[in-house]
Amino acid sequence: MTERCREKYLVAGPPFLFLLLMLAVPCVITLIASMSYPGEFGGLAPFISKDTHALHGLTLETYLFFFSDFIYTEIFIKSILMAAGTTLICLMMAYPVALLIARSPKKRRNMLVLLVILPFASNFLIRIYAWMIILGPQSALSRLVNGILHMFGQAPVHLLFSSAAVLTALVYVHLPFMVLPLYTNLEKHDPALLDAAQDLGANAWQRFCQVTFPLSLPGVFAGSALVFIPVLGVFAIPEILGGTGDMMIGNLIKEQFLVARDWPFGATLSVMLTTILLLIAWLTSKAGAIHA
Amino acid sequence: MAQLEIRNVTRRFGDLLALDDVCLKIETGEFFTLLGPSGCGKTTLLRMIAGFDAPDSGQILLDGKDLADTPPEKRPVHTVFQSYALFPHMTVAENITFALRMGHFTQSEISARLHASIEQMRLTGKTCKYPHELSGGEKQRVALARSLIKRPGLLLLDESLAALDARLREEVQVELINLQSELGITFVFVTHAQTEALALSHRIAVMNQGRLEQVDEPSKLYGFPRNRFVAGFVGHINQLGAQVLESTPGRLRLSVPGMGDIVAPAQASSLTGQAGIFSIRPEQVRIGIHDELAGLKNHFSGKIQSVLYQGDVSVYRTKLADGVIIEALLPNSAPGRARLFEIDDTVKIGWRHDAGIFFHD
Structure with a gap:
């Protein structure tokens, strides 16, 4: 190993080790926890016990339990659909915004990007509670919607504590994560390519479909990953804005640890979630590599 | 159409x-x-x-x-x-x-x-x-x-x-x-x-x-x-400030500061007394050592100041007695010789009376 090479490892080594430890150790702990027995009063049962009647050692019982009741799979599927829906809506809303910023004069772009990330300046929970007020039964929005429904002889609806409320807030919170990678990609496009396409007879729609969109796919994949992955693990938004039927994986895991005190099952759910996310991340990076 | x-x-x-x-x-x-x-x-x-x-x-x-x-x-x-x-x-x-x-x-x-x-x-x-x-x-x-x-x-x-x-x-x-x-x-x-x-x-x-x-x-x-x-813009050209001394059909007599009088082809619109620029292409300028250029209406003495060898041709910059610099382009038809004239050679330069163009201001 040359001197330069060793230096590189010395510099990159500690942060890399830190990340590895902070990822690998919790993963291993969670994996072991998922295969343990629950303790009598929460927590985990000891591995080795003098009392031969007490449960100890490793088991796959929780995994069998997961598949024995369809309700858990259903929550997973619903969560994945919710995350996919959020991603799709974010993509459709973010694309025009990113395109607008990328095609606006250079000196205005930084200001527009700043506006996109400005919501991060206020606290996440405060923004979610703000949606509670906006969607609440006494809010102007609720009155307007129900007023219109009343005019057409329809029964009033509750905007708050619904899947729609959860979806709205999920899209709102994650939109910047879609805008930024898309903008970064679109900004690099050579405007001469669009001129060339137009010159060769492509109309505005064809130019978008043939040139802009295919070239932006790496940005689309990056943005989708940045939205889909956190949304799948979210628990605060459904907890605050969702109804009883809007439980997502994140809520389920939280319940197992804090309410049901079933650590092994909570850990099992976490392992399943992480596995699904890794699978999706791997597929996305493969798809991204093809189009890069 | x-x-x-x-x-x-x-x-x-x-x-x-x-x-x-x-x-x-x-x-x-x-x-x-x-x-x-x-x-x-x-x-x-x-x-x-x-x-x-x-x-x-x-x-x-x-x-x-x-x-x-x-x-x-x-x-x-x-x-x-x-x-x-x-x-x-x-x-x-x-x-x-x-x-x-x-x-x-x-x-x-x-x-x-x-x-x-x-x-x-x-x-x-x-x-x-x-x-x-x-x-x-x-x-x-x-x-x-x-x-x-x-x-x-x-x-x-x-x-x-x-x-x-x-x-x-x-x-x-x-x-x-x-x-x-x-x-x-x-x-x-x-x-x-x-x-x-x-x-x-x-x-x-x-x-x-x-x-x-x-x-x-x-x-x-x-x-x-x-x-x-x-x-x-199109090609290289020598440009010299000049004034019309005499305008006859087909011919102009110009006064160029530092060179004296030169003869140039006439432009229809040039009148006696007008100031302007006399332009001549480097390949129209000839260089000689003895008096082989004596037959030309325009000829002057000078010293080779620099030579730019370009393979097929060389560009010679000649400084005339009063500091005017004229570029001449000569083909290198004799292989193996980088230049026909050396720096500091005393030479004669000249061009035909029908070469060059006068542009009045």
Whole structure:
């Protein structure tokens, strides 16, 4: 190993080790926890016990339990659909915004990007509670919607504590994560390519479909990953804005640890979630590599 | 009727007058070049013909039809862009057939034309490659093939050879001339490189600050530039401040400070007493050591100040007694000799009485 090479490892080594430890150790702990027995009063049962009647050692019982009741799979599927829906809506809303910023004069772009990330300046929970007020039964929005429904002889609806409320807030919170990678990609496009396409007879729609969109796919994949992955693990938004039927994986895991005190099952759910996310991340990076 | 007619086209960008009442007629099958320094308006004019920009006033007519309301994608005019603008995510075949795929062409028509184009442009075996896998010359040929596949009546080329290295550029120039005469398509070529313009074009329009300075055949443009700008921009030229002493039919007698009197061919409009610039091409200036130039009306003594050896020719800068510097270009016909005269050689320089042009102010 040359001197330069060793230096590189010395510099990159500690942060890399830190990340590895902070990822690998919790993963291993969670994996072991998922295969343990629950303790009598929460927590985990000891591995080795003098009392031969007490449960100890490793088991796959929780995994069998997961598949024995369809309700858990259903929550997973619903969560994945919710995350996919959020991603799709974010993509459709973010694309025009990113395109607008990328095609606006250079000196205005930084200001527009700043506006996109400005919501991060206020606290996440405060923004979610703000949606509670906006969607609440006494809010102007609720009155307007129900007023219109009343005019057409329809029964009033509750905007708050619904899947729609959860979806709205999920899209709102994650939109910047879609805008930024898309903008970064679109900004690099050579405007001469669009001129060339137009010159060769492509109309505005064809130019978008043939040139802009295919070239932006790496940005689309990056943005989708940045939205889909956190949304799948979210628990605060459904907890605050969702109804009883809007439980997502994140809520389920939280319940197992804090309410049901079933650590092994909570850990099992976490392992399943992480596995699904890794699978999706791997597929996305493969798809991204093809189009890069 | 001219195929393309530019009628009194004016275009402003803020305070900048990019095109100033430009009128131009380009005939079918012509290789026409817009030549000028950067910022002279040549690219603006080209973009207007393609449809990417519109004149503030004036008209652009193609085959007698005003193009004002025709968007770029509907114009039967295609462009080869400066950086080629090949689609990086498409293969060579997809790039070339783009224009056909955007229109209503059958699959068999598309593949037939692609096949012919690949053959013509010597791109066999490259159809499945992506632009980043191609050499500069191949990219250039793909860009040409892509713009020609729909058989436009008019092809625009925007500084299309600028990205190539010198050796390749010469090759491509020859290819371009052959291709143009083979296809019979009108080429409108934009460049700032005068050698390129002279080599390729049937006619050249020299542009400066949004105006057309002169539109002529290359040899006319070089031999009889209409004004100082054209004389200085197209080729090298010696420029000397001068005043008309005597104007007779066919001949001018000029007074050049530091040189004395010289005789020059007459310009119809030059009057006695007028000040201006006398211009003469370096290859029209001769150099001698003894009195072999005594027969010339214009001859002077000087000293060789510097020699630029260029292989085929050498440029000699001669300093005359009063500090005036004249450049002369002589062919190096004797192989193995870098120069015919050495620095500090005392020489005579001279030129014929009918050489050079006087431009009055």
